[in-house]
Amino acid sequence: MRILVVNPNTTASMTEKACIAARLVASEGTEIVAVTSPSGPVSIEGYYDEAMAVPGMLQAIQSQQDFDAVVIACFDDTGLDAARCLTDKPVIGIGEAAYRVASMLSNKFSVVTTLARSVPALEHNLHRYGMERQCIRVRSSEIPVLELEDEGSGAVEKIAQEIEQAITEDRAEAIVLGCAGMVDLADKLSEQFSIPVLDGVTCAVSLCESLVRLKARTTRQGGYAPPPAEKIRSCLV
Amino acid sequence: MRILVVNPNTTASMTEKACIAARLVASEGTEIVAVTSPSGPVSIEGYYDEAMAVPGMLQAIQSQQDFDAVVIACFDDTGLDAARCLTDKPVIGIGEAAYRVASMLSNKFSVVTTLARSVPALEHNLHRYGMERQCIRVRSSEIPVLELEDEGSGAVEKIAQEIEQAITEDRAEAIVLGCAGMVDLADKLSEQFSIPVLDGVTCAVSLCESLVRLKARTTRQGGYAPPPAEKIRSCLV
Amino acid sequence: MRILVVNPNTTASMTEKACIAARLVASEGTEIVAVTSPSGPVSIEGYYDEAMAVPGMLQAIQSQQDFDAVVIACFDDTGLDAARCLTDKPVIGIGEAAYRVASMLSNKFSVVTTLARSVPALEHNLHRYGMERQCIRVRSSEIPVLELEDEGSGAVEKIAQEIEQAITEDRAEAIVLGCAGMVDLADKLSEQFSIPVLDGVTCAVSLCESLVRLKARTTRQGGYAPPPAEKIRSCLV
Amino acid sequence: MRILVVNPNTTASMTEKACIAARLVASEGTEIVAVTSPSGPVSIEGYYDEAMAVPGMLQAIQSQQDFDAVVIACFDDTGLDAARCLTDKPVIGIGEAAYRVASMLSNKFSVVTTLARSVPALEHNLHRYGMERQCIRVRSSEIPVLELEDEGSGAVEKIAQEIEQAITEDRAEAIVLGCAGMVDLADKLSEQFSIPVLDGVTCAVSLCESLVRLKARTTRQGGYAPPPAEKIRSCLV
Amino acid sequence: MRILVVNPNTTASMTEKACIAARLVASEGTEIVAVTSPSGPVSIEGYYDEAMAVPGMLQAIQSQQDFDAVVIACFDDTGLDAARCLTDKPVIGIGEAAYRVASMLSNKFSVVTTLARSVPALEHNLHRYGMERQCIRVRSSEIPVLELEDEGSGAVEKIAQEIEQAITEDRAEAIVLGCAGMVDLADKLSEQFSIPVLDGVTCAVSLCESLVRLKARTTRQGGYAPPPAEKIRSCLV
Amino acid sequence: MRILVVNPNTTASMTEKACIAARLVASEGTEIVAVTSPSGPVSIEGYYDEAMAVPGMLQAIQSQQDFDAVVIACFDDTGLDAARCLTDKPVIGIGEAAYRVASMLSNKFSVVTTLARSVPALEHNLHRYGMERQCIRVRSSEIPVLELEDEGSGAVEKIAQEIEQAITEDRAEAIVLGCAGMVDLADKLSEQFSIPVLDGVTCAVSLCESLVRLKARTTRQGGYAPPPAEKIRSCLV
Incomplete structure (x- = not known):
């Protein structure tokens, strides 16, 4: 099977x-095809970035012919509902x-x-998914997304500190790590704190x-009904 | 004062x-500046249209220099959160x-x-605004948005029928009319059914x-914090 | 237009x-008519005061002939529902x-x-208006309402301290200031903390x-249906 | 023990x-003292009546010296919170x-x-008591309160019909009968429909x-803290 | 009347x-019959204990012929729903x-x-009973159930400390004491902190x-409909 | 991998x-080990059956040495929480x-x-999982579980009729089919109605x-902390 991972x-x-x-998490026989959005923001931190990222992401999905499921690799599940209108193949956001x-x-x-400015958008998602009682709190470590790439940023320590407070x-x-850029930290932190520490990318691939x-198949009735072809065409112009 | 009405x-x-x-509803001294989005779908009916409409709408706002408040003239409050990140002037969606x-x-x-496919998006909005107990039901009349422009479509009759059922x-x-294209029907229907029948455009202008x-002023802290200037620039390229 | 502000x-x-x-906030052409309740408590701090204040307040409204809207100038929205039964003119509470x-x-x-004893009543209102998710917390500064009038009470400092904690x-x-007696503090505190600090009186006048x-018009169906005239008469005796 | 039943x-x-x-329901050794409010509406049907009834009801409670608990004998639990501020003896509303x-x-x-106009007030109470999931629906039989006293009104039949629909x-x-005036119907209807049909007056006396x-004892902290004596005095003048 | 108290x-x-x-709390004329479950865990601390305790508890109820109501004397209301299917006599859990x-x-x-491991089960119950807004927090004192029997365990001090924090x-x-083993502490703590401190056993007996x-009578329709006799027989084998 | 399916x-x-x-749904390399509970009811229809089934089911799990995950093959997710205390291997209920x-x-x-008597238990589960907004309604077809095995029972027709009403x-x-005994109907009904019709057994195996x-791994902290070994031993005697 072919899973499309869209950044x-x-x-x-x-x-x-x-x-x-x-x-690393995919089964034998699963091919991962990873694509980067051709246009939009360099990182997604809050409502504006999220909104500007969607058309590029949808275009990245539409440019692919052959896939069995889609992972949206941003923790705020950018454009998840819109993507589900475009295909009846399963589409999962890494936050979800x-x-x-x-x-x-x-x-x-x-x-x-990562940043406090992302928290309200995540809280709205949690509410939408019915997770408002199971998720106790969304904590921000105040590390910008792109600094997660930078070894000297002290990111791991700050994240570990927030996990400690979450437990006590x-x-x-x-614990759920709230950014695709933290994907490499989950195992280490899970061991360190002896509780499940989850990363969205691996969860989403496996659920796909x-x-x-x-x-x-994603339903074709109601809110995810496919838009008429001429509308899709006109939007892409 | 100048109110920007963005379609x-x-x-x-x-x-x-x-x-x-x-x-018609604006006070003396209020100037209405209406702009149409330069790109995106011809009507907004569901998640896909909504997502594709946002960048054009944000661009339409950014192209204006001088306004005191913004009305987003689509009933699903397209891009409302993103727009609030771009300016500290009040921004109101007509649904809200x-x-x-x-x-x-x-x-x-x-x-x-209008259409059943729009209902889940509206229900999510209602939940987000805390209106899930005050709004009993979102009914769809199954009239496409653009047919509202068409006199022979029987639109008014179908809407009246839904209102009657909503009452009984x-x-x-x-009653809240759930589409910007129904703006001219509110008064007539309100009189016909002897209860308030509200249209979003006039409500939003007046609240602005x-x-x-x-x-x-829209808060600059937390979820509506303005994105860094270089990010806005990079998204617009 | 004439707006009746009832204390x-x-x-x-x-x-x-x-x-x-x-x-100060009213538009040109808006006349503000302010009336004081003829009977009841000197300040409203909690359920008992609230209940005892309503008949006087309703009488104050009924004594006026000519108004276009009513503002109930107490933060717990004393008697709001009852007032809406008495007139189809808009009635808004300053808390709401x-x-x-x-x-x-x-x-x-x-x-x-102001006082902890008022908090549960406000929390019930917030729930009724669907604001229980948007309002994070109701904080009390432990300043009695009438001390707000007294310069030496240290009221402003205590309120500022609570605002600081609300932010962090x-x-x-x-921030919403939870008492009509704080109306003169909003602008100063808003500037001091660089976030919107809102007072109910001005908000209510402007929404009216x-x-x-x-x-x-307030609906005449269901919960706000006007009581029969003979009932109103008998209650007033 | 002495239970004060206030109408x-x-x-x-x-x-x-x-x-x-x-x-009929009281234990041996329980004395029922029933008092009628000295002022206010002849029946309580909706928000206005409710608000106008409270001061008379509180006065009726205050006029009594010696009781162990209070039952508020109106189904919308008129003035329940205010009454709890006046005494640390248990106070229960018949709706609750x-x-x-x-x-x-x-x-x-x-x-x-009874009437549709009472429904929103009851729904607010249900929400406040945390009963919004256990109570499926508040049905109105459209019988005015005082007609319940009138044998020829067809009241029992209309109520039975609503119960039947509630079951199917x-x-x-x-089933909960939503008016003090239906107290004599509960047993008969319970037998007729083979499910519990409850009346508030008997439930409240027994819970008291x-x-x-x-x-x-009702808590003296927070929302039910007793108002200062001088405030009570001033309200009674 | 005879009340069956099942541990x-x-x-x-x-x-x-x-x-x-x-x-101590029962009225004159009320006989308390207390039975211990014949099989299952020695104390109930969390989901596993709870599940393993139910069949023994149901058997203890079924072994009794003659009672008017049942109290389930464990704070997590072990098997409450199942017990209500077995009899139309009222059944009340001490937590509830x-x-x-x-x-x-x-x-x-x-x-x-008592223990943190019991908290989620209690929170689920609170939610089910519609108490999630009225109960602010479930605190654990980290005293195992059976240590409550042990004078030297410092249990009372730890509980008092949690009550103090709950108030501030x-x-x-x-305050609600969350374990049947705390039944003897309620009065003392209530006096010490001047607020109601409640124990479930006495509350349940009195409500029964x-x-x-x-x-x-417990309803015989819907979720509490009695299981067919042959099913009960087959389960008991 | 070895998945234990416990009936x-x-x-x-x-x-x-x-x-x-x-x-049929398991991947190559996944071994399905199916076990039947050694004691308890022949079918699970409501609270009593559910409670009586748990110890047998837990025993069935404990009797197995070697598995990587557990599926609880009853739609009311019988004993799910208790099972999660017994092992850190993932445990999933088919309803969930x-x-x-x-x-x-x-x-x-x-x-x-299947039966109306099962509905409240399912509604409680849905609430606990945060699905109360996404699940609109639990419908009962009034077919007893064991009649699903019987070709002449008209079961498929009755289920199809409920699906039709659910759509309109x-x-x-x-649609979610609410009984393990309906597992063979999902594909057919999905095709017939052109929307996803889901069966819990296959969903649970795949999620495992x-x-x-x-x-x-299931967390070992809080509500799912493993019970002390001596407690487990004592319960099994």
């Missing part, structure tokens, strides 16, 4: 990082994926994300494999 | 209709405006919108006037 | 303060008004009110102007 | 009916009492009340006995 | 403690009972229980007396 | 049906699995289950594979 921002190094993580996995492993979890103050039983094996 | 779809006749309605006015005039209301079945005390008089 | 407590100096604030304005300017806000602990993006311009 | 409306025949029902009993006997129940349409497992035996 | 764990000394407390009493005496309360941090107006006097 | 009722033919369905898959494929779904009345975009590939 909705334009930073190719983040796409690559996500791709490596995706391949991590939340759903966390909710099958724990009673309550906290999220550790929020009584979190699991599940849905494909189930031959599951 | 996030590209159909100029709808912009004009909204503009006329806006001017109509819901807030309805909730000051009644205990419970129902919405009558939902026990609605007020309020906020401007209050010298109210 | 539901019997302290005339508070009526005057509200009246001055109302006039401030919450609705705050929710159009920010993702999340906190309230700073609650991650509030805006909006509703009047919209020719909006 | 917040001024119709003495309803007080007597409630008193008879209360005595019936809801709490229903929730110990069934998974879900429906309410059958709402899948209600129990429980609370008195538990030596339970 | 769902197998520790007879806890049954006895509950029985003594039950008898204490929550319902607390909600009639205060606006908001906190719970102080949670603004709790009342109410329900019996009301001749209230 | 919590004692009907071996249902275990076999689930096992066949599980094998189907709801989570449905929520990744649609905005809103309805459930079609509930505006469901997907995901979690195993993710090396995900």
